[in-house]
Amino acid sequence: MPMFSIKLRVSWVDTDTAQIVHFSNYFRFFEKAEEEFYRNIGLNLDDLAQKYGLLLPRIEAFCRYMAPSRFNDLLEVQLSIKELGRKSIKYGFKVYNENNGKQVAEGYLVVVATDRRVEKSMELPKEIVDKLAPFVEGS
Amino acid sequence: MPMFSIKLRVSWVDTDTAQIVHFSNYFRFFEKAEEEFYRNIGLNLDDLAQKYGLLLPRIEAFCRYMAPSRFNDLLEVQLSIKELGRKSIKYGFKVYNENNGKQVAEGYLVVVATDRRVEKSMELPKEIVDKLAPFVEGS
Amino acid sequence: MPMFSIKLRVSWVDTDTAQIVHFSNYFRFFEKAEEEFYRNIGLNLDDLAQKYGLLLPRIEAFCRYMAPSRFNDLLEVQLSIKELGRKSIKYGFKVYNENNGKQVAEGYLVVVATDRRVEKSMELPKEIVDKLAPFVEGS
Amino acid sequence: MPMFSIKLRVSWVDTDTAQIVHFSNYFRFFEKAEEEFYRNIGLNLDDLAQKYGLLLPRIEAFCRYMAPSRFNDLLEVQLSIKELGRKSIKYGFKVYNENNGKQVAEGYLVVVATDRRVEKSMELPKEIVDKLAPFVEGS
Numbered sequence: 023m024p025m026f027s028i029k030l031r032v033s034w035v036d037t038d039t040a041q042i043v044h045f046s047n048y049f050r051f052f053e054k055a056e057e058e059f060y061r062n063i064g065l066n067l068d069d070l071a072q073k074y075g076l077l078l079p080r081i082e083a084f085c086r087y088m089a090p091s092r093f094n095d096l097l098e099v100q101l102s103i104k105e106l107g108r109k110s111i112k113y114g115f116k117v118y119n120e121n122n123g124k125q126v127a128e129g130y131l132v133v134v135a136t137d138r139r140v141e142k143s144m145e146l147p148k149e150i151v152d153k154l155a156p157f158v159e160g161s
Numbered sequence: 162m163p164m165f166s167i168k169l170r171v172s173w174v175d176t177d178t179a180q181i182v183h184f185s186n187y188f189r190f191f192e193k194a195e196e197e198f199y200r201n202i203g204l205n206l207d208d209l210a211q212k213y214g215l216l217l218p219r220i221e222a223f224c225r226y227m228a229p230s231r232f233n234d235l236l237e238v239q240l241s242i243k244e245l246g247r248k249s250i251k252y253g254f255k256v257y258n259e260n261n262g263k264q265v266a267e268g269y270l271v272v273v274a275t276d277r278r279v280e281k282s283m284e285l286p287k288e289i290v291d292k293l294a295p296f297v298e299g300s
Numbered sequence: 301m302p303m304f305s306i307k308l309r310v311s312w313v314d315t316d317t318a319q320i321v322h323f324s325n326y327f328r329f330f331e332k333a334e335e336e337f338y339r340n341i342g343l344n345l346d347d348l349a350q351k352y353g354l355l356l357p358r359i360e361a362f363c364r365y366m367a368p369s370r371f372n373d374l375l376e377v378q379l380s381i382k383e384l385g386r387k388s389i390k391y392g393f394k395v396y397n398e399n400n401g402k403q404v405a406e407g408y409l410v411v412v413a414t415d416r417r418v419e420k421s422m423e424l425p426k427e428i429v430d431k432l433a434p435f436v437e438g439s
Numbered sequence: 440m441p442m443f444s445i446k447l448r449v450s451w452v453d454t455d456t457a458q459i460v461h462f463s464n465y466f467r468f469f470e471k472a473e474e475e476f477y478r479n480i481g482l483n484l485d486d487l488a489q490k491y492g493l494l495l496p497r498i499e500a501f502c503r504y505m506a507p508s509r510f511n512d513l514l515e516v517q518l519s520i521k522e523l524g525r526k527s528i529k530y531g532f533k534v535y536n537e538n539n540g541k542q543v544a545e546g547y548l549v550v551v552a553t554d555r556r557v558e559k560s561m562e563l564p565k566e567i568v569d570k571l572a573p574f575v576e577g578s
Contacts, residue, residue: 033474035322035467039315039371040277045219046188046313050452053185057450057511068511080184084223093317094474094485138179172335174328174463176456178510183452189313196311196372207372232456233335233346318555323497324466331463358462362501416457 026157027100028058029120032093042090048127049083052115055099056131063153074147075139081110085129089119096120103158109143110134111154165296166239167197168259171232181229187266188222191254194238195270202292213286214278220249224268228258235259242297248282249273250293304435305378306336307398310371320368326405327361330393333377334409341431352425353417359388363407367397374398381436387421388412389432443574444517445475446537449510459507465544466500469532472516473548480570491564492556498527502546506536513537520575526560527551528571 030051038044060067070076091097098118105112110132117127137144146154169190177183199206209215230236237257244251249271256266276283285293308329316322338345348354369375376396383390388410395405415422424432447468455461477484487493508514515535522529527549534544554561563571 031474033467033471034316035324035470037317038312039319040216040218041317041319042218044313045222046185046192049185049188049222050450053452054450057448061511066511077179079179079181079226079229081226082224083184083188083226085221087218087220087222090218094478094483170335172328172332173455174331174461177451178454178458180456180458185452189311192313193311196309200372205372233339233344318494318496320496323500324463324470327463327466327500355457357457357459357504357507359504360502361462361466361504363499365496365498365500368496 025100026055026059026062026102027098028055030054030097030099032091032095032097034093037093040090042092045085045087048085048087048117048129049131051097051099051117052083052085052101052113052129052131055101055115056113059101059157063157065150065153070147070150071138074144075137076144076147077136077138078111078133079136080131081134082132083129085127087127089124089126091117091119091126097126101157103154104130106151106154106158108145111146114159164239165194165198165201165241166237167194169193169236169238171230171234171236173232176232179229181231184224184226187224187226187256187268188270190236190238190256191222191224191240191252191268191270194240194254195252198240198296202296204289204292209286209289210277213283214276215283215286216275216277217250217272218275219270220273221271222268224266226266228263228265230256230258230265236265240296242293243269245290245293245297247284250285253298303378304333304337304340304380305376306333308332308375308377310369310373310375312371315371318368320370323363323365326363326365326395326407327409329375329377329395330361330363330379330391330407330409333379333393334391337379337435341435343428343431348425348428349416352422353415354422354425355414355416356389356411357414358409359412360410361407363405365405367402367404369395369397369404375404379435381432382408384429384432384436386423389424392437442517443472443476443479443519444515445472447471447514447516449508449512449514451510454510457507459509462502462504465502465504465534465546466548468514468516468534469500469502469518469530469546469548472518472532473530476518476574480574482567482570487564487567488555491561492554493561493564494553494555495528495550496553497548498551499549500546502544504544506541506543508534508536508543514543518574520571521547523568523571523575525562528563531576
């Protein structure tokens with residue numbers, strides 16, 4: 023199974039009064055990894071929006087927090103596909119802190135293929151499924 | 162069981178290119194409700210931090226998205242306590258869109274009482290438990 | 301001259317590792333006041349976008365920081381109109397901390413009326429000018 | 440004069456209902472460049488905070504917006520030092536959109552060296568001045 027991950031550096035604005043990354047920002051880190059993943063496999067969401075009216079709104083989001091991360095920490099966000107359905111994708115994420123090797127967080131996002139012209143779910147186009155399939159866990 | 166809820170208005174900055182509230186912001190709305198809840202029941206987190214070294218970091222966060230909300234929508238965020246443990250609290254949230262009556266989202270946050278001086282979990286002080294108890298679901 | 305102001309409570313997520321409100325968030329507080337101002341004088345930006353293709357993008361933003369504000373502080377954001385041009389509006393803002401009476405920040409936003417259908421500036425519609433005029437400083 | 444710049448990719452969460460980057464986020468992009476600049480010249484703000492009690496709060500922030508940028512655009516943020524005072528630094532920023540070569544924004548941040556132990560301004564330590572001096576415009 024091919025792996026996908028990004029590195030990102032914690033910014034001052036990501037942190038809060040507890041001097042750690044605000045919990046909501048891990049969801050933004052997850053999505054950043056997803057955005058870079060699409061770029062990496064050659065999927066352009068703007069093109070897909072034009073061609074199919076496709077949007078990928080989130081219907082579930084979860085995160086478990088295992089250790090804090092702080093300003094200037096370098097994080098690795100690993101992405102995998104836990105489930106690839108006809109109309110939905112469940113992405114799994116693990117976040118590691120490169121500064122101390124600790125796992126910081128794990129979680130998932132469930133996105134559902136939506137035709138924004140009719141605001142209804144739609145089947146994932148084959149060109150997307152073909153590009154995602156190699157990243158499904160256990161494949 | 163006493164109820165607690167806040168109203169909040171969706172700002173321009175809360176939205177994204179899909180012209181709906183970005184999914185990560187619902188977690189901020191949940192936390193806003195929690196902050197107002199503490200104020201409402203007379204718990205001052207700054208005082209508790211001073212007195213007990215108490216912080217309430219999140220260890221789990223979940224949200225299910227049921228309908229989009231948009232700029233200028235008025236949202237109601239309802240808070241309840243799903244579980245009140247010795248060291249942790251599980252808050253449940255439901256978000257409704259006052260503009261159309263629809264439920265927008267539901268989710269939860271699990272927070273764990275932490276003594277920041279030793280960076281370990283601690284028992285919830287009795288003065289907190291006493292104030293939270295009436296809000297536990299089914300109580 | 302009529303006055304317009306809002307109150308807002310500093311949230312945990314608004315703060316950073318310095319345990320004060322992150323400087324970028326004052327611009328969001330300015331915009332929040334602007335949004336509430338439009339609602340208060342009966343201007344609905346969604347309707348105007350539909351009717352005239354009108355958007356109000358910012359072309360300049362400035363803030364001077366005078367004192368920090370912290371989690372749970374109650375802020376008052378005052379809005380006035382410093383200049384009302386044919387195609388642009390310069391809003392002035394002052395932020396006060398209700399907890400200690402201190403002025404926290406002052407700044408401005410310059411917005412330009414833009415027809416999004418042609419992506420060019422346009423004259424402010426008369427129905428807007430009429431509602432804004434009473435709030436111009438010195439009027 | 441040595442140059443410093445970073446590249447950054449616009450994320451979905453950076454955008455708003457106008458389908459462009461929210462104006463407040465350019466200030467976060469400025470600060471991101473500043474953070475990477477410190478790392479690049481070997482200044483560790485955490486160490487300086489420990490050694491001198493040094494914080495660098497912003498006292499002024501300004502941005503002029505020249506063109507919109509959108510999801511997935513690749514931005515270059517250029518940083519220079521416009522003024523290096525005894526106690527303050529004025530950073531200048533220019534933002535270019537790599538996708539179309541257009542300048543998107545320009546602005547500045549004025550930061551003031553502050554001893555957080557006494558909450559007063561302080562002289563910039565020589566080790567910092569020495570590292571910043573080569574980046575002053577016109578030097």
